[in-house]
Amino acid sequence: MAVTDAPLILKLSVDDAIAGLALSSEAHWNQTEEDWRIFLRDGIVFGIRDGMRLVATAALLPYSGNNAWISMVLVSGTHRRRGLATRLVDACLETARKNGLTSWLDATPDGAAVYGPLGFTPTLQLRRLKLTRPGRAELPPSSSATLEELAERDRRATGFDRTALLSAFAQRAGSLIVAANGAIALVRDGRTARHIGPLLADNAAAALVLVDQITRSETSPLLLDAVASQAAFMDGLTASGWTIERPFQRMRFGPATAAGEDMPFAVAGPEFG
Known part of the structure; x- marks a missing residue:
């Protein structure tokens, strides 16, 4: 295919949320329509269509301190191995470069081999x-935790101010901010499973107690994206029935502009960082 015949890269709008959801659902990802609306409303989402059908996407979501997250790199099974993902990631990187942004992403092992x-x-x-069979629907853990407390702990862990993102999560039906004994976490709905994260805690024991309290109040499958270096936390999860589904490698393109003071135990998700 000649360069002039390459499919056009478009900037998508909030009207494309359902089409984006179809792509992430095809890939068996956990995003909801509300997640897609965050990317389309607060970030820049590039896409490629085949006729009227959206067949590939990549998103750039700006954060504070001249940082941005690249995610939602998706290509329909009917259009893979045509270089579409590379072109869309390049569009994200070029936009980040023009705006002076350091780009971050969480990559699968195959993706890391490409991004390196x-x-x-x-x-x-x-x-x-993943925990497929959580508890028996006990009452959710009581908590007076606030969005402000969660956002402050998240900022200390990531170096980013993500109050707007966490607020969008917290305002959804079914979302909870729970805290106990120096640990705090957000729980929200996903397409096929509830998601715990970010999870911040003073130590692994406190993090595990909070996860146990959450699981006892849930009946749906649960997902959690743990920081691998938190070994005691990881060991405690697997000992209590959680299974490891896949690894992700966090990667940065550009100078380090943010450094967290604390290490999180679980993140908001590979699509959000």
């Missing part, structure tokens, strides 16, 4: 864990 030669630097590693 592009200039991305590995940082921390994540492990996605």
Whole structure:
């Protein structure tokens, strides 16, 4: 295919949320329509269509301190191995460069092999864990935790101010902010499973107690994206029935502009950081 015949890269709008959801659902990802609306409303989402059908996407979601997250890199099974994902990631990187943004992403092992030669630097590693059979619908843990407390702990862990993102999560039906004994977490709905994260805590024991309290109040499958270096936390989760689904490698393109003071135990998700 000649360069002039390459499919056009478009900027998508909030009207494309359902089409984006179809792509992430095809890939068996956990995003909801509300998640897509965050990217489309607060970030820049590039897409490629085949006729009227959306067949590929990549999103750039700006954060504070000249940082941005690249995610939602999706290509329909009917259009893979045509270089569409690379073109869309390049569009995200070029937009970040023009705006002076350092780009971050959480990559699968296959993705990390692609992003490394592009200039991305590995940082921390994540492990996605799943609990298929949680508790018996006990009452949710009582908590006087506030969005402000969660956002402040999240800022200390990431170096980013993500109050707007966490507020969008917290305002959804079914979302909870729970805290106990120096640990705090957000629980929200996903397409096929509830998601715990971010999870911040003073120590692994407090983090595990809070996760146990959450699981006892849930009946749906649960997902959690744990920081791999939090070994005691990881060991406690697997001992209590959580299974590791897949690894992710966090990577950065550009100078380090933010450094967290504390290490999180679980993140908001590979699509959000």
